Amino acid sequence: MTTLIESHRNSILAALPSAEWNRIAPHLDLVEMPAGEALYEAAPESSCIYFPCTAIVSLLHIIKNGNTAEIAVVGNEGIVGISFSMGGETIPGRAVVQRAGYGFKLTSSALKAELNHSGQFMLLLLRYTRALITQMAQTTTCNIDHSLEQRLCRWILTSLDRQQGNELELSEDLISDILGANRQEVINAVMSLQRNGLIRYLGGHLTILKRNSLGERACGCYSAIKTEYEQLLPSSTAK
Known part of the structure; x- marks a missing residue:
């Protein structure tokens, strides 16, 4: 049970x-x-x-x-x-x-x-569906209009909002699949963030060192998605 x-x-x-x-x-x-x-x-x-x-x-x-x-x-x-x-x-x-x-x-x-x-569960699903549609639309726009580094920052922050701590386990190949970019482009973007002291990446283990700075580098899509979830969902973990 x-x-x-x-x-x-x-x-x-x-x-x-x-x-x-x-x-x-x-x-x-x-x-x-x-x-x-x-x-x-x-x-x-x-x-x-x-x-x-x-x-x-x-x-x-x-x-x-x-x-x-x-x-x-x-x-x-x-x-x-x-x-x-x-x-x-x-x-x-x-x-x-x-x-x-x-x-x-x-x-x-x-x-x-x-x-x-037709109870509270239905209402929650309707609200979640609206928030999810917003995320999909915003992410699609982001993938077209913004640089790979901006998209990477947005994705890191969105993932962090859905877990505890400041570490992620992921490979360049996984990031490549998620962001729709080739592996070398992903490596270049990750290394750029690391050179600027925002993250540390080693062997598939990514540690976020300066979350606020990542937010400054991310495009406005991240804050738009975050705001929508906070407005629509109860005690949303998208902090």
Whole structure:
């Protein structure tokens, strides 16, 4: 049985009234979410949604040439597989675990049954959907209009907002997939931030040394996304 304490690791679950929590809790499964695991691939049907707790998930758009670019990141503020709440039966793009951790899994049938009650859960999903759409739109614009270094700063800060501490485990290849840039361009951007004393990067381990300075280098997309989440979501972890 899922405990109430565990559910508080995800802001959506933590905000549910007792009656709604009691209905949904028996259907939640606590699952490991290893780094690199694909929760969804392009097009095929899936039957579950995920509520990340300590894991962070990248939502990726697949470009025609086979490359990918991140359009959103989901942590313990949100849900992966939100299209099921809107009647969808497939998940577009890919959802890949960026940071290992755990989360809760819920079948789409249990989700739809709870939504039929038209309670607080539905309102939370609608608000989260709006925030997620804003993040996707802002990230898409960012990928087109802003420099790789600005995008890297935005992505680092967005990821940090969804975890504790100031360290990230990631490879140049992962950053390349997320930002839709080639590996050498990513290395150059990372080294630029390191030379300026903002981060330390060694062997896939990134430590943020000057978070405020990263914020100054990031484009306005980061603050726009952050503001939207803070306005719409209860006790959002997008601080």
